[in-house]
Amino acid sequence: MNDLELWQQVQSGNEEAFQQLFYHHHTALVNRAYHFLRDEESAKDLAQDLFVKLWHQRLDLQIKDSVKAYLHRAIRNICINHLQKRKHVAMDDQPEREDYAPNAQQELQTIDLEKMVQVAISKMPEACRTIFLLRRMDELSLKEIAGELHISPKTVENQLTKARKILAQYLKPLLHLFWILLIPH
Template identity: 25%
Template sequence: MGNRLNNEDALLEQVAAGDHASFKVIFTHYWRDIYLFSLKLTKSPDQAKDLAQDIFARLWDMRQHLPEVRNFKAFLYTVSRNLILDHLRKKVFSVANEEYLVTYFDESNYSPHLMTAYKELENTVQEAVRQLPPQLYQVYYLSRVEGLTHEEIGQKMNITRMTSKNYMVRALQFIRKYMAEHGHDMGLYLISYIFLK
């Protein structure tokens, strides 16, 4: 985030009172940082722009609480991070976005730090998969490793297509919960690549 504005506390008080000019000063000062932060996570200029606009709209909606904020930069970062991660979770957990994930996780885009983090996440995912109950594990394996459809899994396991889908949902819920319990809740958008590939 950029440097703190000299009169930031006064500006936040004015924004809380509904002053659009003061909000524009805050907006202009922090826009580039929020946009670049969004771009870093989404890798899409259009999405980053939309998210940055959403973040400032959210800030305006909660303007009455701004005078209570002691560290505005940290507050703005937290609001931004949460909104962006919510967006990514919704996007990447949709099978329709597999192409997006493949592009996003192209190894040429990895920094050494991100690659290390990804390997740690992948290892934890595999630990979670090994702890799945037998039927959930079998559906997960047949779907994600062998690439079978739910129809084919149903025939192979002598269960209905809907039961296969339900088992997969439960398997993914189990894995996400395991990841969160092991400190990887902020990396769910990374984990989902493993789920969907």
């Protein structure tokens, strides 16, 4: 049974179908939330809450194209709301935080590119990271991000420049290490 068929079963009150949908998507949703929040417990809580809402509102929700797309959009919006509530401020230009760069060398315990990129992302300031993830993972345009976060496109552009700088800071030492490894001993 595919996701849409499972969803139809869920709408008619089938708990087993609901459990199957949960097993299909929960891990990905928690991880998606974690990338935004960098807080494992909050990520788990928000993903659970999404499924709770899904069950209670199953009769009112109309999911026609993709259950996966719906769930990922939903967790993204839940995370954005959560971040905005937590900060009590809009994700506008925030004071520059420079604490990401000096530790880059220390983080370089491995040459695993994927891990290094994740470290770089985790070191981005919250607003900067949120905008970067919306751009990279959701492939939203500057205008769409601005609309989602209720900020100006110029602010989005500034934050993306900042995100690229942080990423560069973490990729640069990796290049040197990579180059050293290429030198025959």
